Amino acid sequence: MAFHVISMQCWKGSNVTDLLSHLAPETESVVNAYLSQLDDALSTMRASERRDALDDTEEFFAERLTAESTPADAVFVAEELGSAVEFAASMLNALDRRPRRTESAAATSVATSEPPGAGTVLGMPYELRVPTASRVAMRWWDPTNPRIFVPRVWGIGWDVNFGAVAVKLGLIRPDDEDEPFGAVPFGVVVGALLIPIALTLSIVALAVAFGDRMPPELPAHWNIAGVPDRFWPASTALGFSLLMAGVPTVYAVYCAFANRARLQQAASIALASMMSVLGAGIYLQSVLWGLGRDSQFFTLPLMVAAFLLPFAQLTIFARIGRAEEWRRQLPPASRRSQR
């Protein structure tokens, strides 16, 4: 069984993605518990090999479990591999590495009392594994998964699967693209990058234009009525907004020019756009307050914009990718008829 899993590497793509997002949360938590135990049992393995082994095991579960699978189904599939400790030992033996001794042989079943890196608490999913760009991308854009709310990439609660929203609104079909955004031209990616870059620069512009007119302290938090209830130094307000917008934007620029997969590029741009809307919006709201203007009306439109902008970007990417596939595969006459 170990060789079967390892052999799956021969057709694995260059970017391994989170394949479990189509599972029900309670089923996914069972799988994640197994993967967490496996991760622990493979601690003597080199990090890159351990990552590959975990990704292959994740694919193994993803192939055998469907959206209708129950936690009992996940346990049944896990029993094909054996306990996480036994499975890890077989992989380590195959690679001629000694397995790490575990304290308790009883910690071998999938349903263990050891806290996993992911699971559910009080009915809410949680994820404590370090987020990867691939997992973020697959959670935010998975049109084949009909679930709109999927477990958060990191933390407790749910994220929005924008792909499912786009399908439900009839903007795309689940199988429009063979690879998400795979056919999107690079020029479109660069164009989309301008949005978070412009928003980040707008923070600088506001600081240059109004910085000398600001009071020593600006709002750090607004209550539900839109009234500031905590304050911090004006320089901290500027720095926080710049970091909130700038760090994801820099990462998005890096992904674009480091030739990462289009899905990762698109997801990083969408994340940067969301964070730069929030960063620029929060700073603008602070500046308006500092100038004595009414800023309470800002909060709700800011939240809406932070959601709508990444959704619009990812949907537009998908439609452009689909149009590009049409351009390549359909005769010119039919392409003219689609305009």
Added chain:
Amino acid sequence: MATEKDSWVSQIRKGVVEIAILGMVSRHEMYGSQIVSALSDRPGLAISAGTIYPLLARLKKAGLIESVWRESPVGPPRKYYTLTASGFGELAEMATAWDGVSRDIDAVLEGIERD
């Protein structure tokens, strides 16, 4: 007991969804929602779109099916799926295995009262 029964039925359906899809597109090319509609009309299979579309992607990656865009008489172009040569070979093996399993299970269950 109901949970165990649901799990058992789910396991059976999970095991046959791949052969169901390959079998359907082996006869003539079909587009995604057409496959979803045809399978969801079969209560014994009860397969949802959330299961079918990821499986279509996996079968295509495995080289068992291929897709092509075609014009649609209504609306935008559709992506049609057909079986590849590998897919026909795989389907033949699965169909042979299925014949053996269903024949033997039918023999075991002969005379058993159904609900």
